[in-house]
Amino acid sequence: MTFTVRLLxxxxxxxxxxxxxxxxAAIRQQIPFPYRCRVGACGMCLCKKLSGEVSYQLEPMLTEEEQSQGWIFSCQAYAQTHLVLTWDE
Ligand code: FES
Structure with a gap:
């Protein structure tokens, strides 16, 4: 299963x-995506999900409020649907 991610x-x-x-996926496709640790610790890869669903193997270090605002750890997130993401607050 392949999903499309659109970055705004x-x-x-x-x-x-x-x-x-x-x-x-972003790194392999040479998308300039900020990251450092790739293990869910540094927060560099945090971005906001405008639409779609992701899942995690390990629950990310995000409060329920942050999750409801759409924040995701891209280095830990697996797409479950097509996604629209943004770095804009
Ligand atoms: S790259 Fe460090 S938290 Fe994702």
Whole structure:
């Protein structure tokens, strides 16, 4: 299963395969995505989900409020649907 991720405001698109994190998919497709640790610790890869669903193997260090605002850890998030993400607050 492959899903499309659209990144705003740049409007960049890349695909994410089943079993691949959003960050891994972006890096493989040379999308300029900020990251450092890739293990859910540094927060560099945090971005906001405008639409779609993600899942995690380990619950991310986000409060319920942050999750309800759409914040995701891209290095830990697996797409369950097509996604629209943004770095804009
Ligand atoms: S890259 Fe550090 S939390 Fe995702």
């Amino acid at each position: 405001p740049e409007n960049l698109e890349f695909t994410v395969e089943h079993g691949q994190t959003v960050l891994d």
